[in-house]
Amino acid sequence: MNESEIKRLYDEAGRDHQAANAILNEFAGRDLPAEKAQEVDRLLDNVEAKTEQAKRLERASAQDSFLNDPATRREFFREQEKKVKVMLNGRELGPEEIAEFKSAVSFAAFMDFGEGSYQEYKRAFNAYLRKGTTPLSAAQLKALSVGEATAGGYLVQDTELNILITKARQSSVMRRISNVLPQVPSGALIAPTEESIFSDPSWTNEIAFGNEDAVKPFGGRYLQPHPLAKLVKVSNTFLRLPNFDVPAYVAERLGYKFGVAEENGFVNGTGVQQPLGIKNTAGLPTYTTAGSNAVAGDDLINWVYSLPAAYAANARILCNRALIRKVRTLKNVVDGQYIWQPGLSAGAPSTLLDTPYETSDSFDDGLDASDVFEDNAVVGIIGDWSYFWIVDAMGMTVQRLNELYAATNQTGFIGRKEADGMAILAEAFYALKIKA
Numbered sequence: 001m002n003e004s005e006i007k008r009l010y011d012e013a014g015r016d017h018q019a020a021n022a023i024l025n026e027f028a029g030r031d032l033p034a035e036k037a038q039e040v041d042r043l044l045d046n047v048e049a050k051t052e053q054a055k056r057l058e059r060a061s062a063q064d065s066f067l068n069d070p071a072t073r074r075e076f077f078r079e080q081e082k083k084v085k086v087m088l089n090g091r092e093l094g095p096e097e098i099a100e101f102k103s104a105v106s107f108a109a110f111m112d113f114g115e116g117s118y119q120e121y122k123r124a125f126n127a128y129l130r131k132g133t134t135p136l137s138a139a140q141l142k143a144l145s146v147g148e149a150t151a152g153g154y155l156v157q158d159t160e161l162n163i164l165i166t167k168a169r170q171s172s173v174m175r176r177i178s179n180v181l182p183q184v185p186s187g188a189l190i191a192p193t194e195e196s197i198f199s200d201p202s203w204t205n206e207i208a209f210g211n212e213d214a215v216k217p218f219g220g221r222y223l224q225p226h227p228l229a230k231l232v233k234v235s236n237t238f239l240r241l242p243n244f245d246v247p248a249y250v251a252e253r254l255g256y257k258f259g260v261a262e263e264n265g266f267v268n269g270t271g272v273q274q275p276l277g278i279k280n281t282a283g284l285p286t287y288t289t290a291g292s293n294a295v296a297g298d299d300l301i302n303w304v305y306s307l308p309a310a311y312a313a314n315a316r317i318l319c320n321r322a323l324i325r326k327v328r329t330l331k332n333v334v335d336g337q338y339i340w341q342p343g344l345s346a347g348a349p350s351t352l353l354d355t356p357y358e359t360s361d362s363f364d365d366g367l368d369a370s371d372v373f374e375d376n377a378v379v380g381i382i383g384d385w386s387y388f389w390i391v392d393a394m395g396m397t398v399q400r401l402n403e404l405y406a407a408t409n410q411t412g413f414i415g416r417k418e419a420d421g422m423a424i425l426a427e428a429f430y431a432l433k434i435k436a
Helices: 002-026 034-068 075-083 095-104 117-131 138-144 246-268 297-304 321-328
Strands: 189-193 219-223 226-235 286-292 316-319 355-359 378-383 388-401 410-423 429-435
Touching (some): 002 034, 034 321, 226 246, 246 388, 246 410, 321 355
Antiparallel strands (some): 189 219, 226 410, 316 378
């Protein structure tokens, strides 16, 4: 099934891409009408969404093939599966009960396995669903009844879905593409750096020394993990919800929010009690567009090829999705081909001028209210991200405060983390800046 679905997605992405091209070609050299511009954006967004969905299915299919290949399935895993026991209220669940439980719980990480009146109600209600009211005991009927029979008592079940509606996570890529170092328990991390390199030797005769250089003491890059903290107060009434693990939810969402704050620091940080973001790197090489408040195809070519060849082999572009949106409609002035390639072939990443790109929500789009690039905005950075270092002093910890907020019937949760990051070699990166 996956293969046909993957083919369908790629086919639809290809048709949408051709439809967008047809509109752009129809209005070549002219401004697109607003409705046509919206249609092009919609089609190109569909291309990216369907391509990404197809690639996810490809990965899942490849993993499924590997895990189910007799050559890779070992007896050890089958034996381990036999040893797994699922316990509930001190009793081991049978295969049928486990299957039923899995089908009923779609968010098992937040399910309550504790004792209490809810458990009695759940058991009684399950029995009612299976057998009706006749076989139920008096205790089970009591757990289910609301009101007296003479007053029109009836069975009731409030339906509470075991699924939490959460906000979509922002894009976070800096930890994935950068060099994350081992944790530093205390103090700081100092990496020696070569502040200057030898000049090239000069051609000379057999008795001359050639040009001269002096080796000075190494410089250093100093990374000091900075503390990051967040306090959350939760109502004790909310904590007593029988079918939702509130502490697990708080810890999981705190971890996500810490990731968002770190991403912003690694991109935009000032270096004062926070990471030194890539955009604020001292001496960051910068290419400025030829025209004001716009990015042209020539600008992209000149920017990408300004990065030294020593760092180009492992280069990636980091930007906001807005830059990709703007670039999609640009054509190469030499051959008239679109610069943006959607990566429609299986396994091929999306690229700009053969350079893979990553998008981050923390990278400012550099656009004003009129959707025009702002003066002096840095809208993209290309570089070898192994030269951006990230160091932690500890993993994220969550401390529970049971008594501090007792007067307000609340429990506190404090999340803490310490991290730092910076580019250790500015010449490994190149920024794209909009001319004023």
